[in-house]
Each structure stands twice: as C-alpha cells, then as structure tokens.
Amino acid sequence: MSAQARTIKKYPNRRLYDTETSSYITLADVKKLVLENVEFKVEDAKTKDDLTRAILLQIILEEESAGAPMFTSDSLSQIIRFYGNAMQGMMGGYLEKNIQTFMQIQNKLQDQSRQVYGQNPMLNSETWSEFVKMQGPAMQGLMGRYLEQSAQTFLNMQNQLTSQTRNLWGNFPFPGFPGQPETKKEDGEEPKS
Numbered sequence: 001m002s003a004q005a006r007t008i009k010k011y012p013n014r015r016l017y018d019t020e021t022s023s024y025i026t027l028a029d030v031k032k033l034v035l036e037n038v039e040f041k042v043e044d045a046k047t048k049d050d051l052t053r054a055i056l057l058q059i060i061l062e063e064e065s066a067g068a069p070m071f072t073s074d075s076l077s078q079i080i081r082f083y084g085n086a087m088q089g090m091m092g093g094y095l096e097k098n099i100q101t102f103m104q105i106q107n108k109l110q111d112q113s114r115q116v117y118g119q120n121p122m123l124n125s126e127t128w129s130e131f132v133k134m135q136g137p138a139m140q141g142l143m144g145r146y147l148e149q150s151a152q153t154f155l156n157m158q159n160q161l162t163s164q165t166r167n168l169w170g171n172f173p174f175p176g177f178p179g180q181p182e183t184k185k186e187d188g189e190e191p192k193s
Helices: 027-035 052-065 073-082 088-117 125-169
Strands: 006-010 016-018 023-025 040-044
Touching (some): 040 052, 088 125
Antiparallel strands (some): 016 023
16 A cells, blocks of 8 residues: 555444545445545554455455355355465465456457447446457457466476475485385384384
8 A cells, every 4th residue: 555545444333434535435435446446545443453455355245245246156165275275375466466467358358449439448338248248259268278378387386396395305304205215124124214
C-alpha cells in the first residue's frame, strides 16, 4: 500500500467508516473501490491492525454465494489442502502470477475489441459479451496452452528442486535418505549406522 492509500476504519460494531468521505460505507462500497482500482487499507479502529485481506475475503465470499461462483468446490478443496503444506508459500505467488497473466490477456482482448468496436467494451456489457463469445474458442485455447506450459514449468522446477536437494543432502550420511548407498554388512556383523 502506498502512503496515499485511502483509510477505512472498521469499528467493533462491524461498521466501516471511510475517512476520506467521512461517512459509513458498506461492503458493496468497498467492492466498488476495488472495481475502480482505488487503493485503500482497512484497519481496526481501535488496534490499527490491518484488516484489508479479511474484508476482501468477505467480499469474495459474498460474490461466491451470490449465484455465479468462480470457484468450484473441488478447486476450493485443493486450495485448502495447500495450507500447512511445504508448497503453501509458492502457491500464493503461483496463483497471483496466473491472475496477472489472465488480466494481461483480458487487457489485450479489450484493446482488440476497441479496434473492432471503437469504444471501451467494458462500458457496454452486451458488446463485451458479444466480443468474448466471438473470441471464446481462441481465448480458451490460449489459456489452455498457457496453463499447460505453466504447469510443465512448475513440474520442471519441482523436479529440479528435488534433484538439488538429493545432491545437497546426499553427501551427508543420513541412513535411509533416498540416494544414500546402503551400508554393507560383513557376514555375521550388524549393519553400521
């Protein structure tokens, strides 16, 4: 957040107060700020704790409950399984990069539609829907190829990390570690540990 970010205070009664407009606002108003790309920070009015993520998650929950969810139960279950997993830290960055790439693709499509229709397609939802329908197969193919490449890159990175870990730790005498040579035992002798 920049120093210019708008501050919204959350009070114990769960009300949100916009310090810029000196008025109470709703989650719908916060969603509007997000859609308008307004930088803001939600903080606890008493403790000054940053509550921005919690409020954004609350908006997502409302959107998901509103009838046209973006996430399937399976995808949410998969995300939950990453919590506490060694790959948890990487998963957030991976999702963020994929969302950024998706937004770049969307921006390019909007630029193309402006060339065809000569206006901002987001201002006219019918025009934008028509354009997306026309570009649908191409867009799905593009996203499919990108995700396949992304998944392959991720798997290659994981294999490389595994190999580097084996090379690093393989030089230490940890019994039972993959890649460690088995200790030979002489006839009648116990294995050396």
